[in-house]
Amino acid sequence: MSSNELTITTTSIPGLVVVELPVHGDNRGWFKENWQREKMLAAGLPDFGPVQNNISFNGRRGTTRGIHAEPWDKFVSVATGSIFGAWVDLRQGESFGASVTIELSPSRAVFVPRGVGNAFQTLEENTAYTYLVNDHWSPEAQSEYSFLNLADEAVDINWPISLDECELSDKDRHHPRLADVAPIAPAPxxxxxxxxxxxxxxxxxxxxxxxxxxxxxxxxxxxxxxxxxxxxxxxxxxxxxxxxxxxxxxxxxxxxxxxxxxxxxxxxxxxxxxxxxxxxxxxxxxxxxxxxxxxxxxxxxxxxxxxxxxxxxxxxxxxxxxxxxxxxxxxxxxxxxxxxxxxxxxxxxxxxxxxxxxxxxxxxxxxxxxxxxxxxxxxxxxxxxxxxxxxxxxxxxxxxxxxxxxxxxxxxxxxxxxxxxxxxxxxxxxxxxxxxxxxxxxxxxxxxxxxxxxxxxxxxxxxxxxxxxxxxxxxxxxxxxxx
Structure with missing residues (x-):
């Protein structure tokens, strides 16, 4: 079987788009083109030039990570399992603080522009979360990160699993509230x-x-x-x-x-x-x-x-x-x-x-x-x-x-x-x-x-x-x- 054709949908956060990915399956399993530059550019995705592919494996349901805004674009998707994804615009401008939440399975991906905070919560055990980025990590780049607390009241993300019951890092529990986050300027x-x-x-x-x-x-x-x-x-x-x-x-x-x-x-x-x-x-x-x-x-x-x-x-x-x-x-x-x-x-x-x-x-x-x-x-x-x-x-x-x-x-x-x-x-x-x-x-x-x-x-x-x-x-x- 196969899912719908490749489509791209805009969201309330400028530049953040949802990508529906065709997934072809049979009795052996399934196959998808997670990143196909020619087709995705034709559909309207930016030619963001990924240079690195990362995978985050999460053994437990309820594992929650974020909200992290980094100085590069990301293309996030799921290889196995499913997640509840949350994104908050931390860039300078009228959309600062705007949020979008979407459930992702292998048939759906999200393009995340530079400066938009990214977070997810696993909805199944043994979930593999994968993301392409268009820059390499460096100490200089890390100095340009920004963070937002997962429980921020102003954004009010409706997490499917209570954060009190989730696996979180100590750092993620203590990130600042939106009022204390300095908006991220565009790249120079x-x-x-x-x-x-x-x-x-x-x-x-x-x-x-x-x-x-x-x-x-x-x-x-x-x-x-x-x-x-x-x-x-x-x-x-x-x-x-x-x-x-x-x-x-x-x-x-x-x-x-x-x-x-x-x-x-x-x-x-x-x-x-x-x-x-x-x-x-x-x-x-x-x-x-x-x-x-x-x-x-x-x-x-x-x-x-x-x-x-x-x-x-x-x-x-x-x-x-x-x-x-x-x-x-x-x-x-x-x-x-x-x-x-x-x-x-x-x-x-x-x-x-x-x-x-x-x-x-x-x-x-x-x-x-x-x-x-x-x-x-x-x-x-x-x-x-x-x-x-x-x-x-x-x-x-x-x-x-x-x-x-x-x-x-x-x-x-x-x-x-x-x-x-x-x-x-x-x-x-x-x-x-x-x-x-x-x-x-x-x-x-x-x-x-x-x-x-x-x-x-x-x-x-x-x-x-x-x-x-x-x-x-x-x-x-x-x-x-x-x-």
Missing amino acids: YLVVGSGGQLGRALTDLLKERGIPFHAPDRRELDLSDPESWKESYRWRGYRGIINASAMTAVDAAETPDGRAQAWKVNASGVSALADVAREAGIPLVHVSTDYVFDGQKPQDQMYMPEDSVAPLSVYGQSKAAGEMAVRAIPRHYLVRTSWVIGEGKNFVGIMRQLAERGVAPKVVADQRGRPTFAAELAEGILHLLASGAEYGVYHLSNSGPVITWHELAREVFRLTGHDPESVSPTSTAEYFATTSVWAPRPSNSVLDLTAIEKAGFTPKDHREALREYLDGLEVVSGPVDAA
Whole structure:
């Protein structure tokens, strides 16, 4: 005989789902597929990537264990016997304290998300309780556990067998009540490159939204030296990795030392990040650049996410190599951007300083694109992660009309109350005529935004973003490189 088909049912605890498992039996006994990734993903179960299978054998009826919330997801089921299962949401949020109780036999399982307290009571002798988890136990992980008393009055679980008659550990008898339990925060993101323009925007936004994150500085995580950090983190304890780090000195990358550094950071370092993300089963967000394209598309066309790369410079080549490593892992968001402007030295800040000092600069007018303000880029990245958008390649800049660097400079002068006519146009070749080493730039850097818009994020018009950016920009005194 066989039970019903594989089905998944949601519960009042977000993310906690009940799985009805087909069990096939005859006079010899029965068989079931306790974990079948392809079928279960198709039915709607998260692809949680189990790494360990544990079995708890309980000889006596009434054995009770819990309530334990651990820093990993679990898939719990019964091999023999039956249990009364109880789950309590101990995560931050509106569902904190919500409970669900279900009887489990071999034909039923439950997926338990990280931070949801898990408990069970055996209803038969010789019950084997089994669970898959997607992280390995470690002392660091144990420090993130949370516990709730089995007899908590606020949750009021109706145990079939009185707890006074049950087999309990001394620890389980003395766990705290709900009022004394600190809600469990979501797993943090790891932000690599937090000192750069995008990294600062990301950490500011994560702080503003109360989203946990860890942002190691370069002394802790130097992307150019993977051997110094690959074994230093409990990667499965992170919600995802956001790589905002890169060697972006495009002209210096054309020198022997710069070339080596660009490849260490933008290619080898990114490949190492991709390795740990794949092994941990967590998403990697990697930020790339318009420099992976040669910019030779007709001026009335934009670059699509699926377009082939054809970098002109060492910087572009190293970034393209990093992209290949990222695209090889299943859970990735590859976000290409252009003309980034954020906190720190950047084109808009330099133009404002020149305007304030009465300098009349020459600015290239044969490179076309759209600026990307770091705050907007950070918003888009967090949107992809929070919305569960399809993994893949996205282009993200601010929206609005396509412009040149010369036109952007003129707009900075105009918005700051200076004469835009003092900004004169020049060509890229003329600008670098007296420079011995410089990287070729794509003349067309316009990125098509359709994919990110279909994912539910509409970038702000760069003209509006520029006004907002200038309103919050402090004028910095000191020498300025007009280049």
